[in-house]
Amino acid sequence: MAGHELIERHLQALAERLPAPMVDELADGLLASYDDQMERLGDPDAAARAAIADFGDADTVTAAFVRASPGRQAAFRLLIAGPIVGLSWGAVLLTGDAWASTIPVPSRLTFGFLLGSAVLMLVLAVRERRRYATVRLAALGATGTVAVLDTVILGTVLTLLPPPSPLLLVALIGSSARIMLAAQAIPELVAHP
Amino acid sequence: MRAEALKGHLDGLLLAALEDGPQHGYAVKEALRDATDGKIDLPTGTVYPALHRLEQAGLIKGSWSVVGGRRRRTYELTEKGRRSLAGARDHWQEFAAVMSAALGGGPWPVTN
Numbered sequence: 126m127a128g129h130e131l132i133e134r135h136l137q138a139l140a141e142r143l144p145a146p147m148v149d150e151l152a153d154g155l156l157a158s159y160d161d162q163m164e165r166l167g168d169p170d171a172a173a174r175a176a177i178a179d180f181g182d183a184d185t186v187t188a189a190f191v192r193a194s195p196g197r198q199a200a201f202r203l204l205i206a207g208p209i210v211g212l213s214w215g216a217v218l219l220t221g222d223a224w225a226s227t228i229p230v231p232s233r234l235t236f237g238f239l240l241g242s243a244v245l246m247l248v249l250a251v252r253e254r255r256r257y258a259t260v261r262l263a264a265l266g267a268t269g270t271v272a273v274l275d276t277v278i279l280g281t282v283l284t285l286l287p288p289p290s291p292l293l294l295v296a297l298i299g300s301s302a303r304i305m306l307a308a309q310a311i312p313e314l315v316a317h318p
Numbered sequence: 319m320r321a322e323a324l325k326g327h328l329d330g331l332l333l334a335a336l337e338d339g340p341q342h343g344y345a346v347k348e349a350l351r352d353a354t355d356g357k358i359d360l361p362t363g364t365v366y367p368a369l370h371r372l373e374q375a376g377l378i379k380g381s382w383s384v385v386g387g388r389r390r391r392t393y394e395l396t397e398k399g400r401r402s403l404a405g406a407r408d409h410w411q412e413f414a415a416v417m418s419a420a421l422g423g424g425p426w427p428v429t430n
Contacts, residue, residue: 154365192367
């Protein structure tokens with residue numbers, strides 16, 4: 126489909142980093158540009174070089190797609206919400222340890238491990254620049270894990286019925302908001318390539 | 319024109335390029351270049367991520383077709399996109415008027 130070996134190589138570099146529909150769309154643009162340059166310059170090598178120079182290098186194009194990706198945006202939102210919700214629950218547990226101490230240690234350790242994994246996946250989704258699929262999968266994994274953890278917290282509170290307090294209310298609202306954030310983000314992350 | 323001069327205006331420019339009807343990414347870039355006598359000539363590859371961002375925001379919607387054996391994605395403005403373009407125009411006119419007044423060499427307003 127590509128009109129020149131250089132164009133083909135450029136598209137191959139993009140195909141290693143971006144989903145197929147995006148590469149199809151970019152290929153159409155790059156080949157249209159190549160056709161225009163061929164009309165203008167008449168020489169295939171010069172036209173391919175000019176089209177690629179005008180197009181931008183694979184790193185720049187990939188980074189722009191990653192920045193605009195739903196995965197990156199969802200990860201940013203959760204990373205901002207994380208410390209607020211985490212501090213709220215931390216304060217609840219520190220001030221009301223009588224009910225919290227009834228939660229078995231293995232459950233707490235599992236919770237902590239999953240939370241740590243979610244944070245690592247969020248950081249990966251925000252920091253990765255070159256692999257679109259990695260950003261999407263990391264964001265999807267983190268969003269799902271955060272939603273499950275927040276649901277577990279809400280379920281635990283409903284089961285143990287700790288004494289109500291303003292701090293507990295803030296933490297519950299925080300977790301509920303985060304579940305809603307995840308519920309909004311997950312369908313978009315699944316639907317996008 | 320330097321890329322940093324376009325910061326904050328790229329969305330409005332892309333929406334304006336789609337105002338007259340559906341266009342694919344390369345045609346959007348060409349429309350912008352032609353409308354500005356070549357002064358705004360964006361790198362082709364960076365137009366597409368911006369279009370994807372506008373689509374995710376619901377300002378444009380894309381559809382696939384096959385042209386000359388190639389898959390082509392064409393974009394058109396949504397109602398939300400038209401409203402956003404009108405807002406961008408108003409904002410730009412206000413900004414341009416203020417900057418023209420400030421840079422045009424006219425008298426500065428008296429303040430205390």
